[in-house]
Amino acid sequence: MTTGYGWLVSAALAAALASWAFNVVVHLVWRPREVERRLRAQGVRGPGYRFFHGNLRDVRRLRAAGAGVKLDVADHDFIPIAQPQFREWIPLYGRVFLYWFGTTPNICVADYAMAKQVLADRTGLFPKNRTNANLLRLLGDGLVMANGDDWQRHKKVVHPAFNMDKLKMMTATMADCARSMVTGWEAQLASQQKKGCQQVTIELSDQFEELTADVISHTAFGSSYKDGKQVFQALKELQFITFSTLFSVQIPGSRYLPTEKNRRVWKLDREVRSTLTKIIKNRLAAKDKAGYGNDLLGLMLEACAPEHGGDQLLSMDEIIDECKTFFFAGQETTSHLLTWVMFLLSTHPEWQDKLRDEVRRECGDRDNRAPTHEMLNKLKLMNLFVLETLRLYSPVPLIRRRTKTAVELAGGVVVPEGSILTLPIATMHRDREVWGDDAGEFNPLRFDGGATAAAPRNMSALLAFSSGPRSCIGQNFAMIEVRAVVAAILQRFRLELSPEYVHAPTDVITLRPKYGLPMIVTSADDA
Numbered sequence: 001m002t003t004g005y006g007w008l009v010s011a012a013l014a015a016a017l018a019s020w021a022f023n024v025v026v027h028l029v030w031r032p033r034e035v036e037r038r039l040r041a042q043g044v045r046g047p048g049y050r051f052f053h054g055n056l057r058d059v060r061r062l063r064a065a066g067a068g069v070k071l072d073v074a075d076h077d078f079i080p081i082a083q084p085q086f087r088e089w090i091p092l093y094g095r096v097f098l099y100w101f102g103t104t105p106n107i108c109v110a111d112y113a114m115a116k117q118v119l120a121d122r123t124g125l126f127p128k129n130r131t132n133a134n135l136l137r138l139l140g141d142g143l144v145m146a147n148g149d150d151w152q153r154h155k156k157v158v159h160p161a162f163n164m165d166k167l168k169m170m171t172a173t174m175a176d177c178a179r180s181m182v183t184g185w186e187a188q189l190a191s192q193q194k195k196g197c198q199q200v201t202i203e204l205s206d207q208f209e210e211l212t213a214d215v216i217s218h219t220a221f222g223s224s225y226k227d228g229k230q231v232f233q234a235l236k237e238l239q240f241i242t243f244s245t246l247f248s249v250q251i252p253g254s255r256y257l258p259t260e261k262n263r264r265v266w267k268l269d270r271e272v273r274s275t276l277t278k279i280i281k282n283r284l285a286a287k288d289k290a291g292y293g294n295d296l297l298g299l300m301l302e303a304c305a306p307e308h309g310g311d312q313l314l315s316m317d318e319i320i321d322e323c324k325t326f327f328f329a330g331q332e333t334t335s336h337l338l339t340w341v342m343f344l345l346s347t348h349p350e351w352q353d354k355l356r357d358e359v360r361r362e363c364g365d366r367d368n369r370a371p372t373h374e375m376l377n378k379l380k381l382m383n384l385f386v387l388e389t390l391r392l393y394s395p396v397p398l399i400r401r402r403t404k405t406a407v408e409l410a411g412g413v414v415v416p417e418g419s420i421l422t423l424p425i426a427t428m429h430r431d432r433e434v435w436g437d438d439a440g441e442f443n444p445l446r447f448d449g450g451a452t453a454a455a456p457r458n459m460s461a462l463l464a465f466s467s468g469p470r471s472c473i474g475q476n477f478a479m480i481e482v483r484a485v486v487a488a489i490l491q492r493f494r495l496e497l498s499p500e501y502v503h504a505p506t507d508v509i510t511l512r513p514k515y516g517l518p519m520i521v522t523s524a525d526d527a
Contacts, residue, residue: 032100035416046097058085059099073343086427096111110427114409118423121469127402131402131420137242137268145325167373168373171376175487203518204338204516219296222293235324241268283298337482344388359490381444383483388442398423398426403421435461496519
């Protein structure tokens with residue numbers, strides 16, 4: 001009896017091992033080869049699948065080769081640094097090609113017709129890619145990462161916070177935060193002038209990180225940067241940890257192992273959630289006196305409030321995740337957009353003068369009150385300048401989507417279920433066939449007829465805020481904030497790039513200057 005039972009156990013274990021080995025062979029060998037065969041038959045080639053790692057080693061090698069590249073300040077082609085795999089493989093395999101992150105097929109979609117199909121879809125065929133657990137921790141499981149019915153629920157709550165009436169109210173707060181920053185600059189400059197020096201060098205990228213954090217804290221959460229400082233610092237560290245995992249094979253279950261990196265991620269996540277919970281509890285405690293509030297947090301809490309009856313649109317955990325989303329997304333991208341705007345203003349002094357004249361004409365000089373929403377809307381040249389900055393230095397240099405099922409893309413290419421579609425927008429924004437022969441050059445006047453006319457061969461070619469139903473809900477917020485901050489700076493100061501600056505834009509989920517942005521600041525009235 002015992003012998004028979006042991007034989008049955010051994011047989012079951014042998015069958016389980018055989019099944020496991022079969023699944024491993026299918027997953028690591030047969031399926032990748034079959035995907036390659038089917039796509040090759042449709043004309044889609046690529047660098048070729050390599051066992052287990054796919055092309056991740058190739059990507060890491062190319063990024064390592066580009067890590068030491070330093071550009072001339074007039075050179076805007078940072079692709080060999082930030083997206084070297086696309087520079088290497090598009091000339092070899094075309095705008096649409098197959099490459100591999102481990103055993104996951106990635107389709108590069110640098111073709112605008114295909115990209116438009118993906119971004120315009122309303123059927124749910126191309127959901128957001130949620131396969132990286134650290135990315136979910138960083139961005140939160142909120143509006144940016146949610147799919148399907150969850151996305152609809154989140155949008156219903158969050159969207160009203162960004163209507164035009166709310167944005168007009170937020171403009172004054174943005175301008176006040178900007179004025180507070182430049183007042184600090186004036187104090188630094190005055191201190192230097194007492195020593196006989198008419199200039200001061202300021203590291204702008206750090207300044208803008210704190211400024212945009214303060215803006216999102218005030219406008220979305222009714223607090224200040226100091227209240228949420230721990231959140232921003234934790235998210236920044238989590239961002240770099242997350243990026244370090246993007247080019248490694250993700251082994252199922254590994255995120256649960258108590259490795260040093262995982263323990264650090266868990267600790268950072270606890271810190272973020274703890275701080276956000278405290279902010280939320282403080283708001284709830286003050287509800288009887290001031291209500292839930294008119295900002296993003298107030299709208300979310302009201303949607304969660306039991307006294308309003310009906311369906312509870314968001315749970316408390318979802319509110320915390322949504323706060324995470326906007327603490328990071330609302331601060332990080334705008335911070336880097338401001339950095340690149342200032343870089344281009346310093347390297348194009350003729351445009352700096354044009355924009356300063358426009359700002360002083362429409363918003364007054366340094367002694368006037370903060371500009372209103374209506375004043376900022378009249379800054380037409382500044383708008384052209386910011387759009388061209390977004391084209392050349394989009395803070396988010398690529399977009400990723402996943403295929404929910406096997407789907408046929410424009411041109412007749414059928415891609416398998418579970419594929420990652422990668423839209424390398426930094427590369428696409430330099431496509432000469434779309435933008436013209438001067439695609440690599442800085443020319444704000446290309447947008448003089450509007451964003452759609454800038455690339456007449458392809459409408460809506462500017463993808464810095466994505467496009468379609470999942471386009472960035474905060475794009476108007478960001479554009480107003482950038483205009484308010486740039487106006488406050490140009491009213492008072494003249495900017496010149498420091499000799500210490502090294503031009504090496506690098507991609508760490510968002511595009512940033514690798515070595516910061518030291519800037520020589522002088523009084524605009526001394527020129």
